[in-house]
Amino acid sequence: MVLQSYIQSDFLYTFVQSYLARAVTVSSAWAVGLGAVNIIRIHGRRIKARREQYFYSIVLLVTFFWFAFLGIFLQKHNSDPFYLFFYNNILLNLSATMYSVLAFYIASAAYRSFRVRSLEASFLLSTSVIVMLGAVPIGQALWSGFPGLSSWIGTNINTPVLRAMSIGLTLGGLTQSMRNLIGIERGHLSGGD
Amino acid sequence: MDGLKEAIQNIFGSWLQTDTSNNLGLTTFVFFVIFAITLAVMIKKARSEQPMPKLRRVAGLDAMDEAIGRATEMGKPVMYNIGMGGFTAPTFASLAVLGYVAKRIAQYDTRMVTVMRYAVVLPVAEEVIKQAYIGVGKPDSYRPDDVQFLSEQQFGYATGCVGIIQREQIAANIIIGNYLAESLIFAEAGTQVGAIQIAGTNNNVQTPFFIAACDYTLLAEELYVASAYLSQDRVKTATLLAQDYMKQGLVVIIILGVLFTTFGSKLINDLLTLY
Incomplete structure (x- = not known):
């Protein structure tokens, strides 16, 4: 392949x-x-x-x-209207409900993360406040520079960090795959090392 | 540069993949070959008993024993989540960690509930855990019902995991593999029951959620280091060494690219996009 x-x-x-x-x-x-x-x-x-x-x-x-x-x-299997009735009215709604629960989970996780307990946490809090203010109209009303500053943080701090992580992950994934291909990694075959 | 491109076309033209939908490019092929050679050299070095560098400490992996120990003391189960992937690199990395965790679980007579999204991973996970129990001489302690395939539906799977976390009141939640939007659902459900949580994913977008909600997070390629780190195997360590050399090479290319572009030359850019 x-x-x-x-x-x-x-x-x-x-x-x-x-x-x-x-x-x-x-x-x-x-x-x-x-x-x-x-x-x-x-x-x-x-x-x-x-x-x-x-x-x-x-x-x-x-x-x-x-x-x-x-x-x-059913005659049309999983595209039959009778099948789709149950799929669209039960499964999709249940999935959407679970997905929307995420909003509450994000709020509770953010609350814990943003408590200022260390220097790193205070950096996180102040950065996130700037980014949030840059994304909502009230931020721009308070100071017109918030959207620009928020965008600068995204482009010049967040993106390089994510790219660095991506390079590491790609190399790591390649190494893991090579270990599997040449038989160094056998844990998934027999439970050994 | 055009001359070089023409020369490559003349020599390899009939062989090089020209179908753009499949073409990974000559650059990636050259990179792949260099990586394979570096890997071979490092493995040879490891097998010839030459000294190998020590791996730096990875807090998330050191915490595995702490998490299992806590679950043992509390008499509650550990939950191991293999993730949303089929047989991809993160799933293999997760299965390697699973082997280590299962062995410890078997030694301590603790209970572990293992879940995965794709059924194709189920027989492999079962075998890894069963072998761990056999390895420590306790094959009868293996509980097949604790390795569960839940659903291939993304949120059906997430709901199943949350249900298990709540019903079993787990003491430790190990979430390692490929995750999508449901990552925070697992992590927050674990937080609600007071479980110690260790997470790692190849999905950059989900990493911040794990950092926010979990006690320990494996950052970026730490996920793939787990196997070598936990086994302290010389040959596996050698593969990490090759990986690090390639990373250093990429950093040099990035710095050269920045310098060349700053001074108005497109040489590095043209070389990387040659074919």
Whole structure:
């Protein structure tokens, strides 16, 4: 796959696209089956043993089998209007609810981070106050320089730091991949070092 | 520069990938070859018993034992979150840390709940943990129900994790791998139950959330250092050495690029975007 990215060859292209890509798809599909078995086994045991809050396991398994039934047996599978009715009106709303909870989590995490307990925390607080004031109309009303200062912090402090981290992460990811490819990293194969 | 480009085209023209959708560029190929050679040299050095530099302390990784010890003392479980990735570099890095943590968990007879988003990671995680228990001579203590695939839906997975954190009242929350918007959901849920939290991700955008909410955060490539650091393996340390040499090389290129551009030359820029 690496070679295919650099070398122009019909053979490599066909091999990667029609053989390796399909192999990945097939193995992923089998893995989903394993995941389903894992869910059924864990929650089935919980229901059987009447463990605490086992009612939620019943809800989970009923929903699980219901969606699987709809996806498999409906004429248009997961694009069937009946399937989409449940998907759009239950799953999407639940996901959106969980996503919106993030707003409260951000507020509580920010509250803890912004408490001035050290020199670093005071830098964080003062920088974030400037950036926040630069992003809201009241900041500009207080002092017209806030948006510019906020933008300067983003461009000249935040961006270089993120780029430095990106370079480190890219090199780290490459090193990790090389360790896997040449067999130095075997932890995921047998649990050894 | 045009002459050089023409010469490369004449020599390698029929081989070089010209499909722009796949082309990673000659620059990355040259970089890849230099990196592979540096890696080979460093590994050879490590295997010939030559002295290797010591790794600097990484607070987040040193805290693994502290977190497990705390959970053991409190009699509460540790939660290990492998993350949102399939078989990508951060997931492999996370699995390496999982092997270490699982071994300690098995030694201390503590409980650990392991969760992941993608089912494809499940059998590998199960095997890593099972082998850790076998490694310390306690295969019967392994609990298959504690390795859980939750959902491939992003927020379904997040909800499942929060549920486990709240129900089990975990004492330690280890969040290592690839994360998206749900990173703060995990971290804040852990904070609410008073868990000691260690996090690391390859996603720069999520790192600030972890810094804000967790006790220890692995910054940038510290995530990939974990395996070498925890095992203190010479060959793995050698790969980090190669990585650092490449980083130094990149810093030199950046400085040269800045200087050349400042003085009106585009040489470095043209070389990097040659093909």
